[in-house]
Amino acid sequence: MSMMRLAGVRPDLAERESRTVFLEKDPAVATPPPVPPGAYLFDEWYCVEPGCDCRRVLIQVYSASAVLLATISHSFEPPSENKLIRKQTILDPLFPQSRWAIDLMDLFLYVLRIDLAYGARLVRHYQAVKAAVANPAFSRPGLSHQGQLPDQRKVTRARRRDKRRRQGKQR
Numbered sequence: 529m530s531m532m533r534l535a536g537v538r539p540d541l542a543e544r545e546s547r548t549v550f551l552e553k554d555p556a557v558a559t560p561p562p563v564p565p566g567a568y569l570f571d572e573w574y575c576v577e578p579g580c581d582c583r584r585v586l587i588q589v590y591s592a593s594a595v596l597l598a599t600i601s602h603s604f605e606p607p608s609e610n611k612l613i614r615k616q617t618i619l620d621p622l623f624p625q626s627r628w629a630i631d632l633m634d635l636f637l638y639v640l641r642i643d644l645a646y647g648a649r650l651v652r653h654y655q656a657v658k659a660a661v662a663n664p665a666f667s668r669p670g671l672s673h674q675g676q677l678p679d680q681r682k683v684t685r686a687r688r689r690d691k692r693r694r695q696g697k698q699r
C-alpha cells in the first residue's frame with residue numbers, strides 16, 4: 529500500500545493542524561512517567577492508493593529532537609470479524625519501534641479519548657488526502673514512503689515553550 533505524509537500531500541493542513549503533545553513532569557507524582565516529559569509530534573501518513581478506502585491513518589511519533597519513536601496504525605472504525613488484524617490500533621510491525629512505543633500508543637489513544645475533535649480531524653485529513661490524490665494533476669512519488677520530514681520549526685518552538693513553562697514553575 530502506498531502511503532504519503534500529510535505534509536507531502538497537503539502541507540498547509542500539516543503545518544496548521546498537526547498535533548504536538550506536551551508531557552509535563554508532575555511534581556506531585558513520585559514515580560517517573562513511562563514516557564519522559566517533553567514534546568511529541570504526531571506526524572500523519574495516509575494511503576494514496578487509487579480507489580482504496582481503507583479509512584486508517586499511520587501516526588509516526590517524533591521526539592522534540594526529531595527521533596522517530598513509534599509508528600502506530602489506527603483504523604477509524606473497529607475491524608470487522610473477518611479481518612486478519614483484530615485490533616483497531618496497533619504498533620506497525622513494518623517499522624522499528626522504540627522502548628516507549630507502547631506507552632506512546634497509549635498516549636495517542638488517550639488523546640483520541642479526551643479530544644473527540646482530534647479523531648474527527650484525522651478523518652477530515654484522510655478525506656482531504658483522498659480528494660487530492662483523486663485529482664489527475666496530483667503527482668505520485670515513485671517510492672511508497674517518501675515525504676518531507678516533519679516541521680522542525682514547530683517542534684523546536686514547542687520544545688522552547690515547554691522549557692519556558694518548566695522554568696516558570698520553578699520560579
Ligand SMILES: [Zn+2]
Nearest residue numbers: 575577580582
Ligand atoms: Zn488504503
